[in-house]
Amino acid sequence: TQLLEQSPQFLSIQEGENLTVYCNSSSVFSSLQWYRQEPGEGPVLLVTVVTGGEVKKLKRLTFQFGDARKDSSLHITAAQPGDTGLYLCAGSLTGNQFYFGTGTSLTVIP
Amino acid sequence: EAGVAQSPRYKIIEKRQSVAFWCNPISGHATLYWYQQILGQGPKLLIQFQNNGVVDDSQLPKDRFSAERLKGVDSTLKIQPAKLEDSAVYLCASSADRGRGYTFGSGTRLTVV
Numbered sequence: 123t124q125l126l127e128q129s130p131q132f133l134s135i136q137e138g139e140n141l142t143v144y145c146n147s148s149s150v151f152s153s154l155q156w157y158r159q160e161p162g163e164g165p166v167l168l169v170t171v172v173t174g175g176e177v178k179k180l181k182r183l184t185f186q187f188g189d190a191r192k193d194s195s196l197h198i199t200a201a202q203p204g205d206t207g208l209y210l211c212a213g214s215l216t217g218n219q220f221y222f223g224t225g226t227s228l229t230v231i232p
Numbered sequence: 233e234a235g236v237a238q239s240p241r242y243k244i245i246e247k248r249q250s251v252a253f254w255c256n257p258i259s260g261h262a263t264l265y266w267y268q269q270i271l272g273q274g275p276k277l278l279i280q281f282q283n284n285g286v287v288d289d290s291q292l293p294k295d296r297f298s299a300e301r302l303k304g305v306d307s308t309l310k311i312q313p314a315k316l317e318d319s320a321v322y323l324c325a326s327s328a329d330r331g332r333g334y335t336f337g338s339g340t341r342l343t344v345v
Contacts (some may be wrong), residue, residue, distance in 0.1 A: 126274075133264025156331060164236070164323050165275070210274050219265070219288060220334065222274035 125149060126213055126223035134229040135201055143226045144198045145211035150219050154187055155167050159208040201230045236337035238324050244343045249314035253340045257326030266299055266309050267323040275323055314344045
């Protein structure tokens with residue numbers, strides 16, 4: 123049983139479209155992170171959110187931590203082919219280690 | 233700063249053979265992790281070190297997997313004997329402290345045939 127479920131599992135969109143990826147759990151997290159992973163490489167940290175309701179923006183990416191700190195979303199505006207990759211959320215229960223979600227594979231078609 | 237170094241990048245072995253992976257974390261990072269990632273899935277933690285001590289190895293299949301981090305720097309992960317289901321990417325990550333963001337290496341892609 124996965125601690126963090128992501129949806130959708132796969133997403134294929136046209137360049138310029140908007141999209142949202144969801145990360146859900148029944149557990150409460152002390153902090154949550156989002157990573158992006160390209161083929162053949164390790165995941166790269168995008169953002170860390172720690173406060174319920176927190177919203178962080180990174181250029182065209184907007185990250186939100188749920189009020190109850192059980193879920194999170196990643197919204198990409200005007201997707202570009204360079205956004206293609208596997209998006210992973212990771213949550214920490216105790217501040218000791220992070221548990222990774224099931225992943226969302228995004229393909230942006232030029 | 234230099235990133236997390238892993239070697240080899242690729243390895244193909246026959247089932248029942250043994251294999252070892254090496255990781256050199258970012259200098260000064262006390263915490264080191266080994267993850268197993270099946271294609272298209274999220275990484276699964278195998279073992280976590282704090283300096284040269286094991287913090288969590290609850291998901292490490294100890295009958296065939298072993299790991300060590302001598303002197304609190306480099307680490308090796310070994311599989312003996314390998315099974316077909318061990319085919320995966322093995323990622324090493326380090327962080328300055330537990331609970332901080334991880335820096336991952338590029339991983340070792342293992343294929344067991």
